[in-house]
Amino acid sequence: MSVLVLGGYGAVGAHLVRLLRAQGIPTLAAGRDPAQADRVLDLTATDSFRTALAGVSTVVNCAGAENIRLAEECTHRGIVFIEISATSDYVRALERVDGPAVLGVGLAPGLSTLLAVDVLSSAPGPVDIMIGLGSGEHHGPAATAWTYRLLGQHFADPDGTSVRNFTQPAHFTIPEQAGYQPFPALRADFADQHRLTREYAVPVRTYLRLDSRLATTGLAALTWAPALRALVPQRMPGSDRWVVLARSADGPTRWATGCGQSLATAAVAAATVREVTRHRITAPTWIHELLEIGTLRHDLAAAGIRL
Template sequence: MTTLIVGGYGSVGRTIAEDLATASDDANAVIIAGRDETKANAVASEFGDNVSGIAFDLEETDSYARILKDVDQVVMCVDQSGTAFVEACLESGADYVDVTASDEFFRQVEQLDDLARDGDATAVLSVGLAPGVTNLLAKLMADQLSSVSDIQIGVLLGLGEAFGPAASRWTLERISREFAVPTAGHSGSIRGFSNPVPVEFPRYGQRWAYSFDFADQHVLHRTLNVPARTHLCFDSRGVTSAVYGLSWVGLYRPAVEAIGLDRLTDLVSTLSVGGDGFAVTVEVDGQQNSTAKTLMTAIDGREQSRVTGIVAATVALAIRDTAVPDGVHHIHEILDPEPILDVLRKQGYRLTNSEQVRETREPVPPNP
């Protein structure tokens, strides 16, 4: 079994390479690919004979056939503007795992379901922390209820972690940007970093968190047919308040334009104004037989980018070693949450659960 990791010398890719290299006995089982062959080879040399490096540029479409030759699965750690490479993977029969967080991209890949089935390939999306772990936690709790009425997700990110430029730029672009959310049977629009709600995070206590365009809320609504909302805050209360204030008075966008998105991305990627911890809280409201309940579960720890790498490696191993259906799927649609969560527990991440019984006059109707 040979796994190609595209963007494999970033922080997420390194974690994936290390986990897969120690889990496989195949020579050259892991190939780290990126534009800089020197970096790819340098990272590959850290993990022994099972890992090698190769130069690869996604823009060079004529190299796809060469790069995918004898590759059984691909783990993508780089954002893409289109699906040309995904299509090449699925046509070649290579399974595909993607750690991107963009729902716009997810919707494009979802249209390739027939192509994946024709190629006897499986594509897994929503692989990471949010989306990813959040999807698994929501599905785990939803399965404990006879019906579900609402899903609320809170994400707290530490600003002291060394995020790559792509991750920083993705977040900066979505602050104060309008995005569509389903509300009461129709689609509404909301602005990123607006609508504050109090969220209780393990280790951090109650924080104000704000609407944000994470993909998990869109994916969970499409796949579970349940309204979902995701809210974001940072470990630094000061930075969170400042970002909200700028967005609320309409100055965030003008400020970004004045500074320049590229320059601001470089600045944010190098600043350290918080810790490297994170916390995620997922609440699911619904009905368990005749009782209205709210189920809550949370995960916290350090280095959310490492969580993404661990989850991606675990997914890659799962679709390699177990029977999974062909086609395009999100993580919670084809994989049992518990084994993945157990891996995170063993890596030192803490999961907590609680349950609240609520009074209700009318039963919540079951999902169609």
Template sequence: MNTVLILGGYGAVGREAAAALAGVPGTRVIVAGRNPGRAAPVPGTVAMRVDAADPADLARALDGVTTVLMCAEIDNARVAHACLKRGIGYVDVSASHDLLAGIGGLDDVARASGATAALSVGLVPGVTNLLARVRAERAPSTELRVGVLLGSGEHHGPAAIAWTLDGLGTLEGSWTMNFPVPYGSRVVHRFPFSDQYTLPGTLGVPAVRTGLCLDSRLLTRLLAVAGRPAAARLLRRGRVRSLLLGALARFHFGGDGFAVTVTSGEGEGDGEGGVSFSGRRQSRVTGRAAALLIRDLPALPPGVRHIEQLVDPIAFLTELASDGFDLLLGPDGR
């Protein structure tokens, strides 16, 4: 019996992963959070109150668990260490580079216990990492460009909204990329997604740039304005930040679609040569990707690795796409 503990399991991603895992034979799913009584139950799963910030409470929750899926950012390196030291598999959907780097330092702990830790699991990073590997293997280049288009109408939790606001204005630059129908050509603005920091090391590509746009062209232009240094500083002020977070949590504009595209450098592969993945509800694809990886985790080698180092990218993306998403590998797709 594979017992999976999902920390932060009542968020959008955690619920999607729990629903997918609940249907896997021989899998027991525990959905955990600090206040499970406030959330609707996930059918086919067991609810548990767990405060991951409390080491004693975490230790109690890990008894009998074979795999932990981390869907929150609560001292993740400490949580990962507690899991790996016990020989418990660990999967993390976090998108913060500093956090992932901290977990990466636990490779010796994982190897010693025979456990596997999988990082960069989800849409961004995750699907983008796999597309980047496909593109790098097909068309070696000195630079990869990753374009991310997100639906501005999808509901996101306060932590995700705050993370996005904090990323605005940290990097300069923009460029044009082609996304699958119905989006077409869009301007993406440089954004500090974690894959641009990890992919040079895992794929051996000298440079990787990641950019963000929204399905609404108007909101993308506002995003660019908000990313200017003066505006970004203003958005980080306490009261302004609180008011904006509250407004963004209540009001949604646009749809819930997403698309990610990877090309080889500026002006290269923006048409037929690019590879892309698209669909609806980014939280759904992240949860489903995590569920697929957890299913295969026992057969993967021990150690701490990013998703593109663990799975065959085309096989994984093809299976993920069969769940209602679209994978475009270009004219040479296999």
């Protein structure tokens, strides 16, 4: 097999290429820069993308390009398309692709999804998922742009009401190992809450906070005036520590924590690529249909992630 990593020298892609090559998996980094890319391509040009697919069995999209045609170009050829995006509308479109695709691969969705499924295996729900991100980490422009796109936007709650991103604060008990001070997390539209709510027929809700109270409060304020995001400083206070947890109303809490969300996303993606080589994927598949949190322990520990 051969893996093509779109954005293969970016924040997540560079880690993923390194991890896959360390496992002996032939991997090509793709992008526009001929000095860094094994295959030079322009994702806005269909012919360029088609040419880059020669001899490839799996494509991992780490470029931040949410273009359904990229997935279709792969799946029509029987090439597995693995997506790390968290955007709900885009992921729903990928669920309708005719062919092999793996969705919700990364930190959130991905690790967050697997933790929630583990909770649901022993408790009936509802389940709350909390994603805590280090506001001091430079995770890449695509991740920053994704967060800011949520400002002022609404999504559907499991009870049918409309929720504005970065509102409805809720408190979570965070493990001491994460190094997070106690203050509320805010509702945010991550794709796995919708998938798991449909699949398990119980409310699953996702929340986001940063390790900085100031930065989290800023999101809560900007969601009412998103045009002011241009005033946000380039460098935010905070660290690169992240934490993801899932809790049920009357049952267990599962959590994971580490440093560097780019590395964590790449570690989950690398495990997914390896799993794809063991299973024949023919249709859109979510990560929890391939992996369980227990099977990831070795990969996560190697990336400095604690469960």
